[in-house]
Amino acid sequence: MKDQTAVVHTLKELLLNAHAHITFADAVKDLPLALSGKIPDGLPYSIWQLVEHIRISQWDILEFSRNPQHVSPPWPAGYWPEETAPANEAAWKKSIRQIKEDVHAFVALLEAPDAALFQPFPHGSGQHLFREAVLLADHTSYHTGEIIVLRRLLHAWD
Template sequence: MKSKKDIRTLLLEQLEGRNTHVAFDQAIQGLTFKQVGIRVEGIPHTIWELIEHIRIAQDDILEFCKNPDYEDLDWPDEYWPAESKPESKEAFEQSLQLVRDGINEMRELIMDPTNNLQRPFDHGDGQTLFREAMLIVDHNAYHIGQIVLIRRLLGSW
């Protein structure tokens, strides 16, 4: 059967995790504040570090898409949180919401018909909105998989 979905719809399906990958909200469902700061032996990051890394990288990608005066963050220091666990439950919940907000913001950019998905940004070196959206899809999927792995090792998946 031939798909009649346009490229924007297909891209949104990937962004929202509606195909083969676990979506962000699925990966964090039932996650407790205590669990996010546990460091599992042999795993380099806590769930908190992964959530914050997703948020920071996603925000950086969105900033690049919107800001012609964008300046790179310093890799790797500015892409990872300084602490292995959140300072409070509120900080944890805020970070979760900011990841969701970033996904929604990219969704809006993709769905805006005035945005040409394949036109290179005037700044950068050839990046397009399509490429940046796929970067979020790929990056998030990778780290969401790590969150699921840690949850499995903690016996909470």
């Protein structure tokens, strides 16, 4: 039990805080909305598309982890938005808010008294909560780095 508490604490830190890199929230903070849909030369996507990809993927990981009946979107089309920019500021804020809410919902799964971190889910192909937590952190971190690169290319990052 003590070991699990330490593991959960470490995963929570990984998912919610900055350590080796900045957080997703800091990467998108104060981005001018007009730049969210710009695609720099030579790149395949905008910051909006990356944000939505993070949101959709995180939602899928969360739902897979808590709902045995969850059906994932088709890959890759279901994980990437076609539109390059949000419809408006409300859509941008909603996506950012959903990412924050869903990562906290995932942390709640880790903190649940009956959480079995290493027990394979009855559904899937051997995945377990620990694996999904690391996947979530890794995936978000990777694309957060891409957001920072795009911001640099758009001259919107110090």
